[in-house]
Amino acid sequence: MTNTAEAREVVLRLNGITKRFGSLTANDSVDVTLHRGEVIALLGENGAGKTTLMNILFGHYTADEGTVEVFGRTLAPGATGAALKAGVGMVHQHFTLAGNLTVLDNILLGTAPLWSLGRGRREAQARVRKLAADFGLAVHPGAKVGTLSVGERQRVEILKALYRDARVLILDEPTAVLTPQESDALFETLRKAVDQGLSVIFISHKLHEVMAISDRVLVLRHGKLVGETPTAETTPHALAELMVGAEIAQPVPSEAKPGATLLSLRSVFAHPPGHRTGLQGIDLDLRAGQILGLAGVSGNGQGALAELISGEAKPQSGEMRLGNKAAPPWSPRAALAAQIGRIPEDRHSTGSIADFSLTENAILESYKDTALSRAGWMRWSAAEAFAKQVISRYDVRCPGPEARIRLLSGGNMQKLILGRALESNPRIILANQPVRGLDIGAVTYVQKRLIAARDAGAAILLISEDLDEILGLADVIRVMSEGRLSPEFLRGSMTATELGRWMAGEGFDRAA
Amino acid sequence: MRLEPVAKPTVARALGFPVAALALSVVVASLLVLLAGANPFATLGLILKGAAGSQFAALETLNRATPLIFTGLAVAVAFRAKLWNIGAEAQLYMGALLTVVFGTSALGLPGPQPLILIGLAAMIGGALILLGPVILKTRFGVDEVVTTLLLNFIMLLFISLLLEGPLKDPMGMGWPKSPRLDPDARLPRIVDGLRLHWGFALALICAAVVWVIETRTTLGYEIRAVGQNPRAARFAGIPVNLVLLKTALLSGGLAALAGFSEVAGLKGSLTLDLSPGFGYTGIVVAMLALLHPLGVVVSAIFVAGVFVGADSMSRAAGVPTYIADILLATALLFMVLAILLTRFRIVRG
Structure with a gap:
C-alpha cells in the first residue's frame, strides 16, 4: 500500500x-x-x-x-x-442477516422489488459468484445463512455491501x-x-x-x-x-502456584437451550491459585460451559465435583453457596438489571444473607452500605448508590459486577468475557483484580474470544471446539497461530 | 422525528405531561359532548357534581372505588412481575362465590362463619384459580394472557350454573340469585347511617400492605427483579418460578377480596351482574397509577368518580354514559404517551 x-x-x-x-x-x-x-x-x-x-x-x-x-x-x-x-457500505459487528434465507436471498433482500426477485435470480447469482471470486469471499450462494460459520456470515455481509456497488x-x-x-x-x-x-x-x-x-x-x-x-x-x-x-502498563501475572483442584468435571455432557453447541463429554479441572484460559471461536460450547459452572444449567450426564465432594443439586443458588463468583458474559442482560439502582444491583446475589435481610424484611441501610463499599473498593464511577445502573458506562458496570462477585470471597471464579467492550483503563483494572484473586488462592476459569487476553493472563490454556476441550497447554508453550489451529477444530481426536 | 432519552426528567416534566394527558382527554370528551348536542362545560360540571357534589355522591364514589382498588392492586402486583393477570374478573367472582358459600347456610355447610374466615376463604379461592395459569406458564410456557382471560368466561358460566342450581335463592322468585348473606356475615358500615362499608377501609389497608411488601420485603425486591429482567434474576439465584407463583397468589387473593367486599359489604347476595367489569377496569386503574399501590387508590377513586358522575350527568343532561368509557379510554391512551414523554424528548431529524 x-x-x-x-x-x-x-x-x-x-x-x-x-x-x-x-x-x-x-x-x-x-x-x-x-x-x-x-x-x-x-x-x-x-x-x-x-x-x-x-x-x-x-x-x-x-x-x-x-x-x-x-x-x-x-x-x-x-x-x-x-x-x-x-x-458507502457498512459491515456491522452484529450481523444483520436472516438465518432462514439463503446467502443469495440475503444479498438480494432490499435491492430489488420482491415480485421481481424470481426473474433476475440467474444474473444475480452470476454476479454474486463473480464478486465472491474477485474478492476471495468463498461462500456458496445457495446455502442457508443459519448453517454458516461466523466467518462465512461476515463474508456474506461484505458481499451484500459489494453487491450494492459500495x-x-x-x-x-x-x-x-x-x-x-x-x-x-x-x-x-x-x-x-x-x-x-x-x-x-x-x-x-x-x-x-x-x-x-x-x-x-x-x-x-x-x-x-x-x-x-x-x-x-x-x-x-x-x-x-x-x-x-496516559502511559499504560499491561498487567503481567507472576508465576502461578497452583494448589488443590477445587472443581472438576468428568465426561460431562450438557446442552442448555439457546446454545448452538453443548458440552460433548468434557473433563476439566480448576485448581486453586491458577487461571485457566479457555480460548475458542464463540458458539463452540463456551456458553454451555459457563452456564454449567454458574449454576444456570445442570449436567445431563457425567460427574461434577467440588473439591473432593460430589456437587449438590445444581442451581445458581447452589453455585453461590459453593463460593463460585460469577462474571457473566453479558453484563447488560444477565449481570445487571438496567432500571435497578446500584444498591439493588449490588445485592442481587446476596440479598438473602442475614446482613442484608432478616425474616423476609430487607435491610436497605445495610444494603446501601454494602453498595457504597463496593463502589469505593472497586472504583465504580457513579453519581451515587441510588443511581440507575443503566446510566453507567460498561466499564463501571463491570466493576460493580466484579466487586459484587469478589466481595463474597469466592474460591472459584467464572470470568466469561470479563473485559469485552471495555476501555483500556477498565481492562487493566479488571485483569489486575483477577490476578490478585488468583494470588489469593482462587481458581479462575477465564473464557475469552480474545487470544491476546488469554495469552497474557492464563497460566494454563485450553481450547474449545464443537463442545470438546483440547489438552492443557502451559503458559508460553503455544503461539497464537498454533492455538488458532486448535480453534479451527484441528488436533481434536475425531474418533471421540 | 426521533426520541432521545432524557437523562434526568425535571419535576415539571414528570408532572406536566400526565396532567396534560388528563386535560387532553377531557377536551376529547368535550368535543363528543358537543356532538351529542349538549354544553360541554355544563356536562363536565354535572359529572363533577355527580361524583363529589354532595356527601351522598362522594360516598357513592368511594363505594364504587372499593372493588377497583382491590382489582387495581391485584393487577399492579402481577404486572410488576410482568405476570399478565387479565383474570381479575374470575378471581373476583371466585371470592364472591366463597363469600356466599361460607356466609350462608345455602350448601348445607355449618352456619355462617366469622367474617375473617370468610375473607380468608375468598382470598385463598381467588389465589388458587391463578395457580393453574401460572403452573402452565412456568412449566410449559403457556401464555397467561390467554389462560387468565379465558378463565373469566369459564368462571362466569360456572357461577351461572350454580345460580340456576344449588345456589339458587328459593325465595328469589325465580331470579338467578343466591340467598342473602346472614347478617353476621355482612361487613358493617364505617359510620352508622352512611352507605360506606368497611370494605373501603380494608382496601386502603391492602394498598398500604402491598406498598410495604413491594418496598420493604425480600419478596417485593424479588418481584421487581423478576419483572424487570428475569434472566438476570435467575442468574443471581432468585427462584423465578417460585416468585411468579407467590405473586400470582397475592394477586388472585387481592382480586378475590373485591368480590368478598362487594357481596359482604354492598350487595348481600351474589348475582351474575355483581361486577360490571371491575376486573378489566382494574387494569386501567393500575396502569393509570403506574402500578404504584398507593397510586392505585387515587386512580381507583378517579375512575369511580368518572363513572358515578357520568351516571348522574346522563340523567340530567341526556348525554349517554358511554362518555365515561371514552373519557377513561382516552385518559389511559394519553397517559401512556405522557409517560413516554416524561422519559424521552422528541427531536427533529
Whole structure:
C-alpha cells in the first residue's frame, strides 16, 4: 500500500463533525478524509465517539455542526440511506442477516422489488459468484445463512455491501468473532478490495490488526481526534497511549502456584437451550491459585460451559465435583453457596438489571444473607452500605448508590459486577468475557483484580474470544471446539497461530 | 422525528405531561359532548357534581372505588412481575362465590362463619384459580394472557350454573340469585347511617400492605427483579418460578377480596351482574397509577368518580354514559404517551 494518498481522489470527507447529547460532546469537530484505495483505521476506546461518528455518516444522527461529503457531494443531514446510495457500505459487528434465507436471498433482500426477485435470480447469482471470486469471499450462494460459520456470515455481509456497488467499506470491529486464520482471510479480502480501488474504514481497538492492515490511523478520545498518523510511522505502544491519553502498563501475572483442584468435571455432557453447541463429554479441572484460559471461536460450547459452572444449567450426564465432594443439586443458588463468583458474559442482560439502582444491583446475589435481610424484611441501610463499599473498593464511577445502573458506562458496570462477585470471597471464579467492550483503563483494572484473586488462592476459569487476553493472563490454556476441550497447554508453550489451529477444530481426536 | 432519552426528567416534566394527558382527554370528551348536542362545560360540571357534589355522591364514589382498588392492586402486583393477570374478573367472582358459600347456610355447610374466615376463604379461592395459569406458564410456557382471560368466561358460566342450581335463592322468585348473606356475615358500615362499608377501609389497608411488601420485603425486591429482567434474576439465584407463583397468589387473593367486599359489604347476595367489569377496569386503574399501590387508590377513586358522575350527568343532561368509557379510554391512551414523554424528548431529524 502506497503513501501517496494526498495525490489521490477523495472519496469521503467528514468536515468538522460535532455532535452533542445534552452536556456530553460525543464528537468534537472531527475531520476525516478518506482517499481512493486507502485503508484508514479508526481507533478509540469505548465511548470515544466512533459509533456516533458512523451514525452521523449514515444519517441515523444529525450532526450539530459539520458536513458529510461522499464523492464530492454533500449528503443531506439526517437522511438515512443517503450514504448507502452514494456507495458507502457498512459491515456491522452484529450481523444483520436472516438465518432462514439463503446467502443469495440475503444479498438480494432490499435491492430489488420482491415480485421481481424470481426473474433476475440467474444474473444475480452470476454476479454474486463473480464478486465472491474477485474478492476471495468463498461462500456458496445457495446455502442457508443459519448453517454458516461466523466467518462465512461476515463474508456474506461484505458481499451484500459489494453487491450494492459500495465503493467505501466500513467494518466495525470485524475480527472480534473470528479465528486468527479467518482474520487473515478477511485481511486478504480487504487488500483485494483496495487493489480494485475501494476504500476501507476499519474500526477496531486491536492494535496489531490496525498496524497490519491500515495505511493511516486516526485516534479518537473523548470525541476528539487526538492523533492522525501514517501507520508506518507509529508503533502499537504509541497508539495505545494516544487512545487512553496516559502511559499504560499491561498487567503481567507472576508465576502461578497452583494448589488443590477445587472443581472438576468428568465426561460431562450438557446442552442448555439457546446454545448452538453443548458440552460433548468434557473433563476439566480448576485448581486453586491458577487461571485457566479457555480460548475458542464463540458458539463452540463456551456458553454451555459457563452456564454449567454458574449454576444456570445442570449436567445431563457425567460427574461434577467440588473439591473432593460430589456437587449438590445444581442451581445458581447452589453455585453461590459453593463460593463460585460469577462474571457473566453479558453484563447488560444477565449481570445487571438496567432500571435497578446500584444498591439493588449490588445485592442481587446476596440479598438473602442475614446482613442484608432478616425474616423476609430487607435491610436497605445495610444494603446501601454494602453498595457504597463496593463502589469505593472497586472504583465504580457513579453519581451515587441510588443511581440507575443503566446510566453507567460498561466499564463501571463491570466493576460493580466484579466487586459484587469478589466481595463474597469466592474460591472459584467464572470470568466469561470479563473485559469485552471495555476501555483500556477498565481492562487493566479488571485483569489486575483477577490476578490478585488468583494470588489469593482462587481458581479462575477465564473464557475469552480474545487470544491476546488469554495469552497474557492464563497460566494454563485450553481450547474449545464443537463442545470438546483440547489438552492443557502451559503458559508460553503455544503461539497464537498454533492455538488458532486448535480453534479451527484441528488436533481434536475425531474418533471421540 | 426521533426520541432521545432524557437523562434526568425535571419535576415539571414528570408532572406536566400526565396532567396534560388528563386535560387532553377531557377536551376529547368535550368535543363528543358537543356532538351529542349538549354544553360541554355544563356536562363536565354535572359529572363533577355527580361524583363529589354532595356527601351522598362522594360516598357513592368511594363505594364504587372499593372493588377497583382491590382489582387495581391485584393487577399492579402481577404486572410488576410482568405476570399478565387479565383474570381479575374470575378471581373476583371466585371470592364472591366463597363469600356466599361460607356466609350462608345455602350448601348445607355449618352456619355462617366469622367474617375473617370468610375473607380468608375468598382470598385463598381467588389465589388458587391463578395457580393453574401460572403452573402452565412456568412449566410449559403457556401464555397467561390467554389462560387468565379465558378463565373469566369459564368462571362466569360456572357461577351461572350454580345460580340456576344449588345456589339458587328459593325465595328469589325465580331470579338467578343466591340467598342473602346472614347478617353476621355482612361487613358493617364505617359510620352508622352512611352507605360506606368497611370494605373501603380494608382496601386502603391492602394498598398500604402491598406498598410495604413491594418496598420493604425480600419478596417485593424479588418481584421487581423478576419483572424487570428475569434472566438476570435467575442468574443471581432468585427462584423465578417460585416468585411468579407467590405473586400470582397475592394477586388472585387481592382480586378475590373485591368480590368478598362487594357481596359482604354492598350487595348481600351474589348475582351474575355483581361486577360490571371491575376486573378489566382494574387494569386501567393500575396502569393509570403506574402500578404504584398507593397510586392505585387515587386512580381507583378517579375512575369511580368518572363513572358515578357520568351516571348522574346522563340523567340530567341526556348525554349517554358511554362518555365515561371514552373519557377513561382516552385518559389511559394519553397517559401512556405522557409517560413516554416524561422519559424521552422528541427531536427533529
